[in-house]
Amino acid sequence: MTISAAPLITQSAPLQILHITDTHLFAQRDARLLGITTYDSLRAVLAEAVADPPQAVLATGDLAQDGTAAAYEHLTELLSDFAQNCPSPPPVYWLPGNHDEPEVMRATLTRAPLCPVQEVTIEGWYVVLLDSTIPGQVGGALSEAELQRLEAGLASHPQCPALVCLHHNPVATDARWMDAIGLANADAFFAVLDRHANVRGVVWGHIHQEVDQERNGARLLASPSTCIQFRPKTDTFGLDQRAPGYRRLWLYPDGRLETQVFRVTNFTGCADVNATGY
Template structure:
């Protein structure tokens, strides 16, 4: 069984700086320690964006230092809160030659396709024609391997009004790019929502995970803001087999 760790929405500030009354750096520290204690045998770790809250270089340095403690390969993605240049300066291996922070990771269970959905200056997600062309090319270049998709922004409305307003704007174009390869697409993983969530989008299974610091409330009525909540943070542990994908949610703040 292939074990994939899915972290998201670290929202790091420079070390010691408080955000929403929490210490994102200390929470990530605890998350990493939990992984080392419980899931050090994982094959891969993907962090699906919002590494920093305000794109500060010191926040990326903190992320780099913490994530370096993990023994498995770790890949960071870009979210709407991130600064492309500052993230790229600390994680140069994440940057493609075309300037986007997208790439493919080959694994024994298939291809992990990590998308760049950031639209600079906007909280909303975008897949412009250049990124869609890149995605189509990646999907076309290996017609045997199963594909797992990763994006910061969900393409599907989930009932949280503010988050739905800032989801992936180009969802229809995204689906049009996916459709010719539909039989090889196994799962879509995303962040952005700061919630443990799962479902299907046009029959494509998806899951999202909690942030490692603050969460967003399960609030279906507030229209213009995403209410911060202090529900338990967490990360995802996906067990990928030949005919199944199971996504667990680990509570790293819970004591045993």
Template sequence: MLIAQVTDPHIKAEGRLAYRTVDTAANLARCVNHLLGLKRRPDCVLMTGDLTDFGRVEEYRLLRRLLAPLDVPTYVVPGNHDEREGFRRAFSDHGYLPREGDIRYAIDDYPLRMIALDTTVPGEPGGIMSDERLEWLDAKLRERPDTPTLLFMHHPPIVTGIEHMDVQNCANASAFGDLLERHRQVFQILCGHVHRPIQTLWRGVSVAIAPSASHYVALDLDPNPRREFYLEPPSVYLHYWNEGSLVTHLSFVGSFEGPYPFFDEQGNLID
């Protein structure tokens, strides 16, 4: 099973640039083409929030147009830049989405169980796994304790060292971690929000933050970082599930020199 993860595309209204600089629509269009051009097609795509920049109707309209060529099952959760009800209306044809309340659900159609969590707090940049959200997750995890399960959500529960992002990560993480220690079938959490590829082990669970399909938060580990971004290559994660392990590949979106052969026409290693 191959899962593509696309996060934080921050789509603006037609013709507008994010922060007056980034052509996020062009980046997402290239990203969709990249996925469609992979020799091994993903079985599904997970989109982990900030699908639009300001949660506006016209932004969702363009987002859906950009995603239209993607003929692969796609599962979405909102981020802090989204607006929950506009998001729900924009994806009203996605039958797995709940009609009201948090945008959270379990996908049970694959060998790996995938549970989407809504961490957003309307009007706030940071997220939370509130006690109510933890109760919902606890009940979901009790349903299938023996099925390997990954969680996908926007705000990461971990500290990355990028201070201005850490202050807006997922609150109540300690109680969230306690819950996961009682449900050992959860082995992986996939997040967005930080706009950088970051991985760690947290409370016995692997956490992977995917890089943005568009712009990157500056890698600044200074205690007083400047809040800036770079145009590093837009990227996606490709998570390969095979015989009980999930291997995460970083895949850059763009055209690069190559490919070049390792071997000559006679089959000898090129010296």
């Protein structure tokens, strides 16, 4: 990915960010993933989230299940409708996941509110979006170039509290089968973070469940998927019937970070709990 300059956005405090992840859209709007029509579940998430409009949106990968341009067009359509229903249309910053096709994303996710940038400074916060994908693999790792970009970005914004975004989980999860397909070089990732005291949060997707931990003053946060949810506390693949979800983050100028996960209440789809994989 080519490096883009960090545009400057000015907002009042606290800055509210909507985190959505693992939307798994298909070329066909009515296609299902293990029983869930992913277009409809994302639409339900956005319909509830618009009641408290954010100033920005983070979409952290696996945005398409089939990697097609049509799937990314559906994403643009849904997010455009969402943005138009907000008093001030929020920009949407995105990064790829293992189910995505990064080249197709870069060619498709270019129209507002989608913003094809790798970093952004928002009301004093430095937000960096990383590509943790490995072509042809489910698990992830940060390339040396991405680690160097992260290092340089954090070093160049020492006075800004920083939020670091990626797709693959850098810590172990309750769904232990996911640990083998998480971030393979998490130690190298955290070594970079540990050299920069301004890191206040790390957010990711991939694991389709909620994580909220703290490490060296930084919140480590995974968010539920907008479609299917993985069953926690298991060694093997499994789904549960928790509703599609999303996370809100409130970022304060002094570096404080507050957050809460929400589950939709107006979606009636049911995941196939007998599924053994996908």
